[in-house]
Each structure stands twice: as C-alpha cells, then as structure tokens.
Amino acid sequence: MVQVGVANLRRELEQLFPGKWLSAKESARVLKSGVESLDAVLSPVLIRRHMSEWVGSASSGKTTVLRTICANWCATGLNIIYIDTFDRLLASDWALVGTENKGRFWVLRSGDCADLDGQTRYGQHHKYDYVKNALWACEQLIRSHAFDVVILDLADRGVITSNINARLKRSLERSNASLVVLRDDDSTSSSFAGSGGRVDFNFIEPIKVEQGVSGPVAIVPTIRSNVFKAGLSKSLEVSVAPYVPNRLFTHSPVPDRRTSKKG
Template sequence: MVGGSVANLKRELEQLFPGKWLSGGEVNHSLKTGLASIDFGLSRGLPRRRITEWVGTTSSGKTTVLRTICANWLKAGLNIIYIDTFDRLIASDWCFPEEGGRGKFWVLKSNMDKDPGSRRDFYRDALWACGELIRSRAFDVVVLDLGEKNSITSNLYARLQRALDRSKTSLIVLRDDDSSASDTWGSDLRFAFGFSAPIHCQLGLTGVGNVATILPTIKGFIVKDGMTKGLEVSVNSHVSNRLFTHPQIPDRRSSKTRARAQG
C-alpha cells in the first residue's frame, strides 16, 4: 500500500519536475494530458519513449485537441518542439500567452518559401531532425507534422524507436489521414479524430458576456494493443474563428438587466 502511494507521488512529482524523479524502467510512464477522456481511458495518457500516431482529416479537430494538450504540458513545465515539415503552422495559433506556463515551446520550420526552387527533400530532412532532437534528450515531447505525407517506412520507425529508447521523450506523429482503418507500423498508440455534432455553446468568460464561445465536440477513437475505444472531448480551440468576419452582436440589454445577470 505504501509502495503504491510512493510510486504515485513520484509520478506526480515527475510531471512537475520532468526527468528528476523517475529513472530506468520508471521513466517509460505516460504523460498526463489534462483531458480526462484520454488520461483515464484506454491509453492512460501518452507514453514516453514511444511513438504515438495522431491522425485525422483536415478540420477534423486533431490539431485543436493537440494544441490544448500542449498548453497543459507547458503549464506543467514540459518542453515541446514542433517539427513543421511543410511550413503549415500558423504561429499565432500556437501562442499560449494566457497560460503562463513554465515549459518552452519551439518550432523547427523548413522555410520552404525562402528557397522555392530548392530540390531539398523536406520530408527526409524532417525525419533526420526528429531523430537528432530525440537523441539530444532536451525535449519531453517532439511533434512531427508530416501533413499529407503519410508513409514512414519500417526502417525509419525502428530508427526513431531506438533513439526514443535512450531518452525520456514522447514522439507524436501528426498526419492528415482520411482512412480511419489504416495503421502505420511501429506506433505504440493511435488517436484518430473527427468533428461531430452537436457543438456546445458557452457564453463569455463570465458566463453572461455578449460573445458566445463555440466548443466543438470532437470524436474519434483510440487504438492500443489491438483494442479500440471511442473518444469524445470538448475543448476550447485557443484560436479565433477566421471564418466569421462580421461584427459582434451588441448587448442591447439595459444596465439594470446586466447588473441583475451579473449579480
């Protein structure tokens, strides 16, 4: 009983002070995401020293969920690097000024627009950089964004796994994938996402504001050890919706009505 309590305490301290409390076999534990449906579900978080696939079609919600998890990890003091293979990341979407986290978030870009005529193999360069970053042991999480480039050979996966075995890093392979059944060799865990109705509308920060926040319900499934389980999360996107350019609806309530609502 006491041993179990000590082990749980060490895991909690490891979340606060990464790399300080767990060693040897213990370091291969799961990183808690801050989302109950993942932390207490089939996956029990995301495993260190393993490869996790993070897939879904464009606008499926996969990046929304990942961004929320990264914000939680930064608050916990974890260090994250995002390999932007095809320069798709919008910097403003990944700023977390309101979080006040102790962790750091880096982005490694290919700078394709600066050398449009280059014959560089950006995909190969990204995979090489991924292995080097894992071997550096400087990061708790490495996110490898492969976009629509879905294929990773078994040899490359094995090479990345060997690097992970000597680190404390969790590798997330982010891919645009329209096939919910296609599994890539080598991953320990797989998440697949897709937006689903209904959405949850929440009023402003105080609950009575004049601007509604739309919290999408994102559904998908988790695949681990041959087992599959459904997944459903509702998270704030952290991103202003660029599709809506019309002005906000004014609050036409009287001052007395607003005071009663707030009070």
C-alpha cells in the same frame, strides 16, 4: 507473449482503477494530458520512449486537442518541440503555449514555405526534402535528450518507412522522450509498425454556434477521438468552447490629439 498480454491487462485495469495496477516506474512514464476526460483515453498512448500516431483528416480537431495538452505539459515544466514540416501553424494560435517560463514550446519550421498541393516554389523534388529533413530533425531532437515530447507533423505526406520507423524507435528507446506523429489521413489503414498506439480524430455533431449581434461569429463542431492500442479501442468526445478572437488593441492607445476645426 503472455507477459505482453498481462501488461496490457494491467494498463486496462489501471484505467478503470487508477493508481493501483501500474508500478511507480510505469506510471512515471505515462504523460498525463492534464485534462481528466482525455487522460482516461489518451494515457495508454502518451508514454515516454514510445511513438503514438494521431490520424485524422486535414480538419478533424487533432491539433486542437494537442494544443491544449501541450499547454498543460509546458505548465508542468515539460519541454516540447513541434516539427512543422510545411510551415502551416499560425503563431497567434500558439502564443499562449509555454509562456509561463516553465516548459518550453519550440517549433521547428522548414525554413521555406511549401504548400500542400505539390505546388512548391522550387519544384517537385524539394517537397520530399521537407519530409526528409523533418524526419532527420526528429531523430536528432529525440537523441538530444532536451525535449520531453517531440511532435512530428507530416501533414498528408506521412510516409514513414520501416527503416525510418526502426531508427526512430531505436532513438526513442535511448531517450526519455515521447514522439507524437500527426498525419492528415482519412484512410482507416492500420498504424505503422512499432507505433505505441493510434488515435483517430474527426469532427461530429453537435456543432456549437456562437451568436453575435448580427449573426453567427464562431462555429465549433465536437471532436471525437478513437484510441487503438494492442487490439483494444476506446472512444471519446470532447467539445471546444467557441473563441472569438480579440481584435482590439490591448495596450493603451495613443491619445487622439486632433481637434475639430473651429468656425
């Protein structure tokens, strides 16, 4: 008990005075996010062989933060797999993650489309199969030793029983991966047992509005995250630059050979 307390204290001090309190072995287990402001807060939860729980409402900014971190991880050669349990991701949002031939960013899809409102095409029974399959795949991916980070997106069906939790934890201990569990949840319930830490997300003001020629073209609220670990909490606010997607073709257009009719 005392050892755990000392370890927590050392991590806290490490955050205040980086590079002085954690041993080299411990430091190597921490996955840096690549963004300085995030590192200060998220480092305690992004640890190899540990599970962290990222919780927020369906629209809270957690995946936006995670995408940036994934891009940085891939750029440093880490291999990441995202288990998209309900096929909600859009490929265009992630196309620039893991493109530099360093780390890989792969997505495991359900193989069939399911909506989030229980209106599955194949009846009620199958929607639980998606979660079941996702949890099974998560364990397999952790045990494969092929990925440094496994992201499990459970949407609002994030029920991890103590049995599954124990299995995942055991797999993590035998691997070198870090597991990030994404859950859409507004409740303030505590994290499931064995989680290495919990990060809560939500959108707050100020809200950035990008003005176009004839009105606003992008709206981006600020993201606030609260990290809970070992009874301690830290909060962080990050802003996201608005992005107006390029809707113009970037390749050389086919020359228009039409000519106006004479006469």
